[in-house]
Amino acid sequence: MKYSFILCAFLLFSCTTNITKLENRSPYSSKGFAFIYNDEDYNNKIIKGKLDNAELQISHSKLSNNTLLRIINPKTNDSITIKNFKKIQYPDFYKILITKKVSEELNLDLKLPLVEVIEIKKNKSFIAKKAKIFNEEKKISSNAPVMSVEISNISKEKKEKRDFKKDQFFILIGSFYREDTATFLKQRINKELPEYDTNKLKIIKKSNKKINLVSGPYSTINIMKNDYFELKKFGFEDLDISTNE
Secondary structure: OOOOHHHHHHHHHHEOOOOOOOOOOOOOEEEEEEEEOOHHHHHOOOOOOOOOOOOOOEEOOOOOOOOEEEEEOOOOOOEEEEEOOOOOOOOOOOOEEEOHHHHHHHOOOOOOOEEEEEEOOOOHHHHHHHHHHHHHHHHHHHOOOEEEEEEEEOOOOEEEEEEEEOOOEEEEEEEEOOHHHHHHHHHHHHHHOOOOOHHHEEEEEEEOOEEEEEEEEEOOHHHHHHHHHHHHHHOOOOOEEEEOO
């Protein structure tokens, strides 16, 4: 599906996020799920190249070989800085291909391997800015709803409470300065993707200058994938994944 010129111009000047190209670009930055390499997927041609699972190796399908990347586990704040080993094609839903050894370094949940990928340039101010944003978002997620579980202590006849976060995942469609821009895009999606479950589309005000349009929540990757690809058909080139919006 193609956008009209007017819509493209409108979004170009109003949107602050994802609909960008790699040409004339800022350093790459994205959030989503990592694809953890295994030989079976290579043999079945799901991925188009080999990595060594015993080594610290990564592949980004769009960035050049030897591009320096920082990969962060947003849940634990573990990170690794590593060069792009080589360009390999893998399913488009995923943000990066990593070996099992990298996943272990990051302490990733193998069922929901959420990562943030940041390209490191010589411009240190960009890295500092990303670190600041990451810390701010971490504070936001710490205020997310939690489930309280009561545990009986028979010997002390007390009840203790332990809090566990219930992770919910969202597809971040766009961030805007104005709410009417997010509303306009939501209406376009409703109109042009009639089979899309529009109840999932939500406008969330993060601050006075940041309005997010998201789809979700999701609790499994497979359900999220279907909506992700529907939105890609609409014309979005790169969609981030966020948690606990």
